[in-house]
Amino acid sequence: MHDLPSDDPLEPGLPDEFHGIQPQLLAETLSLQDYAASEIFCAFDLNLYYDPNNMGWYKRPDWFLVVGVPRLYRGKTTRSSYVTWDEQVNPVMAIEFLSPGTEAEDLGPFAPKPLPPTQPGKPPSKFAVYEQILQIPNYLVFNETDRRLRYFRLVDGRYAEQAIAPQNPLIWIPEIKLGLGLWTGIFRGIPQEWLRWCDAQGNWLLTEAEIERLAKERERLAKEQERLAKEQAELREQQERQAKEQERQAKEQEQQARARLEAYLRSQGIDPNNLPE
Template sequence: MYDLPSEDPEEPGLPDEFHDLQPQLLSATLRLQNYAKDQIFTGTDLNLYYDVHHPLWHKRPDWFLALGVPRLYDGKDLRSSYVVWQEGVNPFVVVELLSPGTENEDLGVYADPATAISGASVPAIEPNSLVNGQSTKAVPPGKWQVYEQILRIPYYVVFSRYNNRVRAFRLVGGHYQEESLDSSNPRIWISELDLGLGLWEGEFDGIERLWLRWYDTHGDWVLTEAEYQQQRAERQRQRALQERQRAEQEQQRAEQQQQRAEQEQQRAEQQQRRADAAADQLRQVVANLLQANLSVTQVASMTGLTEEKVRQILDDGC
């Protein structure tokens, strides 16, 4: 019962939580080196007015990027819509997230009935004839026609969360050409942005699944601010751990050196005690021999000492 349709019979798609989360991730991982943050605008589920002659006609992309446009309208206000003839800049990238029944609207001539998502049905939109980029009928053209022929948006990406299929289109010679993507690792590189879009498997906002996400020139996923702060905190924690380990190792080395010094001192003291004991014993032997009325020469010969040493021992004993 979680996917009941809208009460509006004209509502072709079924809005869902994914349509809120996925655009957030696209905006959160968009890091453009050649544009200041205040010169980048991303719109999410925002009315996009595209025809000055039919000012009420609009499309509502799930996500789009406009370059060289102030973040705030007129430098001071949040936008409630995006009016291309006032902004003077068309979107550069549009991302649509397929919902049941929106394939024909979102994919135009590239819609594949065999892989259509079950649900609401929307008939194929007959393209209006265009004269100088304007419709000759008072019927709003479909998304595909608006993006390709009227706004001429350079990159158009469509993602279905139902089958995790990414389809990417590049404007070439005034018409969209579908990019050939690796089905196991679909990625499209946008050289003008120095970024690419691909499918990332991970957790965002507590939800684990495949997400459409930006990657950089090294093929690495661009981090969100929260991920960057988390990674930074982890690096700081690792550095602190390494510093603590180095300090502990230095302390251990100092303790080992102190232990070695103490052991050397103990060995020296033991050697000194042994030397003192040997000297005492030798003096006693010399004294005993002299008391036995042996001459200095005889004592020196028997003990291996010089006569001078014997006399010194004799003098010390006196």
């Protein structure tokens, strides 16, 4: 199932299904309490330009997030790239999905075989751009193959890898007040582990489809409760009618018994209205 070697040996990390589907889940479940939707921009596989002195240099994160910028470029149109010196706001986080051949570029000095030092006049590595130039405070690397999630936090200008519990791989991102962890479930018809946002209590944030299903389920439950309430009201009315009918019948039976008794007493020459004490 794996990619055949590219005819271009300098083209590592060829796209695959996961690289296209996982960003959709991240975008759909992203909900920030401190920013309106119009102040949030996230993208995947989009050119990120970082050096005004070398305008042709860019990196292409698998997913990145910027807050405090217009959702549309200058409030008018979608972006075909993100130019940091034009936007004046750097990403708050970036995520890379590890591919065969991209470890050195994505992990920098944390890779099993780090890249050699950048030659003068050549673009720096992706790790170096995120850490030293853009200083993105949160950088995550996820390996879909072994489900390993790694979190690098900017500390004193350098990335420090943060410990993640293997049994509960959950990361808290303080700048956006959201957690990110591994969720096992079905997305786009594919059952596996996915990166997904959660709140401070660890509750997974919902996708658009889940929100729609939940709204429909709530509507169905509301109608069901309304139907049950109506049935219960009708049942109470029926019980009240039955109780009144039973009371009427009891009074009628009492009156009939009294009339029979009076008729018997009169047949015996006794006035029922003047009975001896």
